[in-house]
Amino acid sequence: NHHSLAVIPGDGIGHEVVSEALRVLQHVQQISGRFQLDVQHFDWSCQYYLRHGRMMPEDGLSTLSGFEAIFLGAVGFPTVPDHVSLWGLLLPIRRGFDQYVNLRPVKILQGIESPLRRYKAGDINFVVVRENTEGEYSNIGGALRPGTPDEVVIQNSVFTRKGTERVMRWAFELARTSRKRLTAATKSNGLNYSMPFWDEVFRQVGREYPDVDQSLYHVDALASYFVTRPESFDVVVASNLFGDILTDLGGAIQGGLGLAASANINPDRRFPSMFEPVHGSAPDIAGKNIANPVAQLWTAKLMLDHLGYPEEGQWILDAIEATLLAGIKTPDLGGTATTHSFTDAVLSRLPA
Amino acid sequence: NHHSLAVIPGDGIGHEVVSEALRVLQHVQQISGRFQLDVQHFDWSCQYYLRHGRMMPEDGLSTLSGFEAIFLGAVGFPTVPDHVSLWGLLLPIRRGFDQYVNLRPVKILQGIESPLRRYKAGDINFVVVRENTEGEYSNIGGALRPGTPDEVVIQNSVFTRKGTERVMRWAFELARTSRKRLTAATKSNGLNYSMPFWDEVFRQVGREYPDVDQSLYHVDALASYFVTRPESFDVVVASNLFGDILTDLGGAIQGGLGLAASANINPDRRFPSMFEPVHGSAPDIAGKNIANPVAQLWTAKLMLDHLGYPEEGQWILDAIEATLLAGIKTPDLGGTATTHSFTDAVLSRLPA
Numbered sequence: 001n002h003h004s005l006a007v008i009p010g011d012g013i014g015h016e017v018v019s020e021a022l023r024v025l026q027h028v029q030q031i032s033g034r035f036q037l038d039v040q041h042f043d044w045s046c047q048y049y050l051r052h053g054r055m056m057p058e059d060g061l062s063t064l065s066g067f068e069a070i071f072l073g074a075v076g077f078p079t080v081p082d083h084v085s086l087w088g089l090l091l092p093i094r095r096g097f098d099q100y101v102n103l104r105p106v107k108i109l110q111g112i113e114s115p116l117r118r119y120k121a122g123d124i125n126f127v128v129v130r131e132n133t134e135g136e137y138s139n140i141g142g143a144l145r146p147g148t149p150d151e152v153v154i155q156n157s158v159f160t161r162k163g164t165e166r167v168m169r170w171a172f173e174l175a176r177t178s179r180k181r182l183t184a185a186t187k188s189n190g191l192n193y194s195m196p197f198w199d200e201v202f203r204q205v206g207r208e209y210p211d212v213d214q215s216l217y218h219v220d221a222l223a224s225y226f227v228t229r230p231e232s233f234d235v236v237v238a239s240n241l242f243g244d245i246l247t248d249l250g251g252a253i254q255g256g257l258g259l260a261a262s263a264n265i266n267p268d269r270r271f272p273s274m275f276e277p278v279h280g281s282a283p284d285i286a287g288k289n290i291a292n293p294v295a296q297l298w299t300a301k302l303m304l305d306h307l308g309y310p311e312e313g314q315w316i317l318d319a320i321e322a323t324l325l326a327g328i329k330t331p332d333l334g335g336t337a338t339t340h341s342f343t344d345a346v347l348s349r350l351p352a
Numbered sequence: 353n354h355h356s357l358a359v360i361p362g363d364g365i366g367h368e369v370v371s372e373a374l375r376v377l378q379h380v381q382q383i384s385g386r387f388q389l390d391v392q393h394f395d396w397s398c399q400y401y402l403r404h405g406r407m408m409p410e411d412g413l414s415t416l417s418g419f420e421a422i423f424l425g426a427v428g429f430p431t432v433p434d435h436v437s438l439w440g441l442l443l444p445i446r447r448g449f450d451q452y453v454n455l456r457p458v459k460i461l462q463g464i465e466s467p468l469r470r471y472k473a474g475d476i477n478f479v480v481v482r483e484n485t486e487g488e489y490s491n492i493g494g495a496l497r498p499g500t501p502d503e504v505v506i507q508n509s510v511f512t513r514k515g516t517e518r519v520m521r522w523a524f525e526l527a528r529t530s531r532k533r534l535t536a537a538t539k540s541n542g543l544n545y546s547m548p549f550w551d552e553v554f555r556q557v558g559r560e561y562p563d564v565d566q567s568l569y570h571v572d573a574l575a576s577y578f579v580t581r582p583e584s585f586d587v588v589v590a591s592n593l594f595g596d597i598l599t600d601l602g603g604a605i606q607g608g609l610g611l612a613a614s615a616n617i618n619p620d621r622r623f624p625s626m627f628e629p630v631h632g633s634a635p636d637i638a639g640k641n642i643a644n645p646v647a648q649l650w651t652a653k654l655m656l657d658h659l660g661y662p663e664e665g666q667w668i669l670d671a672i673e674a675t676l677l678a679g680i681k682t683p684d685l686g687g688t689a690t691t692h693s694f695t696d697a698v699l700s701r702l703p704a
């Protein structure tokens with residue numbers, strides 16, 4: 001089976017971790033024999049922006065639309081404002097390709113020490129389903145009297161029933177195949193238009209899933225529960241912004257952002273899905289061959305899951321855990337491995 | 353010196369912890385001899401709502417405006433929707449009295465074990481300055497085609513230059529009297545109208561404080577730093593929503609929400625300031641005499657600071673820490689003390 005894959009390393013450590021992840025994917029492909037990734041590279045990035053005045057060509061989205069999947073590193077560079085680089089590449093892809101599910105696993109891998117005293121490898125294992133196309137990231141707003149003492153700036157969060165329902169239904173379905181527990185992040189006490197609506201849709205869709213245990217927590221409380229009782233979660237569904245915050249926090253409790261993977265999924269497969277780690281481009285450590293490739297490797301696993309090769313995906317995660325358990329770690333985890341040598345160690349632990 | 357104090361126990365455990373905190377305040381007042389609190393009680397609450405159809409009388413705010421300070425427990429009850437109870441009492445007070453600074457200390461007290469492995473009492477000690485009158489809590493929004501499949505709900509965040517500048521200036525001034533480090537929570541990469549403005553105001557006000565070390569982090573990253581390097585913060589300034597989320601998280605890392613205090617301050621003192629713990633009314637444990645009174649007691653200390661008696665305020669915090677260090681704790685912290693017996697222990701540790 002052929003699968004067309006657009007690779008966008010992006011900026012900073014994106015280059016290093018993506019090229020290592022491609023080595024692993026290549027290897028898995030050979031061992032498996034069940035699929036072939038037809039890879040094409042794109043240099044769209046802040047570097048590209050500094051040369052061309054835009055993050056990707058005008059027809060970038062339509063170019064990408066011909067691919068089945070997009071494998072992305074990270075976007076962002078100090079000399080380009082974040083809202084320019086992100087709204088010029090990453091966010092238009094998520095929205096333009098209706099990747100309404102952003103799936104982010106939170107799990108303490110074998111060999112990893114969580115900063116949480118009471119938790120060890122295996123104790124925390126849940127996924128966050130983040131709405132990825134609307135809500136707080138609607139890109140709608142403006143300023144009145146800009147630059148004056150009377151300036152008023154408005155940012156609009158736009159929630160639609162369609163957009164809210166579909167991500168909740170996806171999360172309920174996922175919970176059904178998992179430990180049958182779905183938690184929604186709300187803030188209906190403070191955000192008194194969007195979030196009461198969010199709650200209403202959650203309860204309504206929830207009626208179709210009486211077999212799934214359902215709870216709603218305010219996002220502030222939920223953030224604290226990620227620290228005090230993370231073992232109690234199975235699937236967590238959250239709006240775009242809340243999912244963003246909760247998953248970085250998830251990265252922290254699972255042992256570091258260098259470990260956090262993510263999939264931006266277009267469930268109806270009309271458009272490509274995009275796979276990218278939660279971490280950023282980390283310009284401070286870029287080019288030094290010390291970035292942790294785990295997040296990107298785990299992201300490759302999520303991509304294989306999506307393409308229909310969960311068994312092969314599991315090989316990657318198992319090899320990552322075996323490597324970490326052997327004490328082989330990059331400097332962010334207190335080890336001395338390089339990005340490259342860590343990946344070599346993972347490669348050597350794939351099935352023969 | 354006489355100070356008029358409006359006491360609103362509110363709902364649930366609010367009653368228990370407020371009455372204990374008043375015992376302590378009474379005692380401190382006697383020992384100090386420097387001030388007298390003229391206390392008046394108000395039963396405004398969800399119970400009040402169920403009887404009268406509103407959370408407080410129509411002239412509630414004007415009644416309160418005659419007081420110097422408001423001492424509040426917690427508001428909320430399962431049979432009243434949160435957005436009704438909060439927008440009927442708590443939030444109108446914060447906004448109506450222009451309490452634009454919500455000050456929330458995050459500190460591991462003596463005798464407390466943080467859930468964070470690497471941190472012990474004293475290792476974490478910072479304050480969050482939360483904007484408290486505008487931003488995401490602007491109470492502006494609405495629904496198009498409500499109840500239909502085409503429903504669209506909009507929630508507006510409104511940021512003003514005046515509102516943003518004043519809270520940042522307050523935070524910079526505080527940092528100046530502290531360890532001279534101010535961190536701002538942003539999300540200018542995703543929320544591309546409000547947060548670039550927030551950043552611009554931060555940088556602009558920051559130019560007046562070259563002696564203060566300044567950093568801006570996206571709120572998602574910042575949430576993860578609360579877990580991975582909380583020792584690096586001194587003063588953190590955040591928008592209304594981000595401050596809300598970060599301070600519940602702060603409560604968790606400092607050992608529990610039962611410990612987290614908060615002051616809603618009107619800095620120009622034209623209106624009363626309000627003092628309330630971060631936790632809610634916890635209906636599940638209400639009336640059992642097991643609620644942890646520490647947050648409310650610490651909140652009483654913040655009130656004494658505000659009224660001009662920081663020395664007396666410190667007595668309370670010292671007595672709390674001495675009590676905890678003696679192993680006297682309520683059940684949420686693994687102890688067997690009751691709300692009342694814990695407070696007795698605190699009383700016995702005040703200066704004679």
Ligand SMILES: CC(C)[C@H](C(=O)O)[C@@H](O)C(=O)O
Nearest residue numbers: 189190220438442443596630
């Ligand atoms: C009860 C709720 C409206 C409130 C808030 O979000 O401000 C609470 O969470 C807090 O932090 O004081």
Ligand SMILES: CC(C)[C@H](C(=O)O)[C@@H](O)C(=O)O
Nearest residue numbers: 086090091244278541542572
């Ligand atoms: C870079 C930024 C716009 C992005 C987001 O907020 O979605 C990132 O934080 C993420 O979580 O993927």
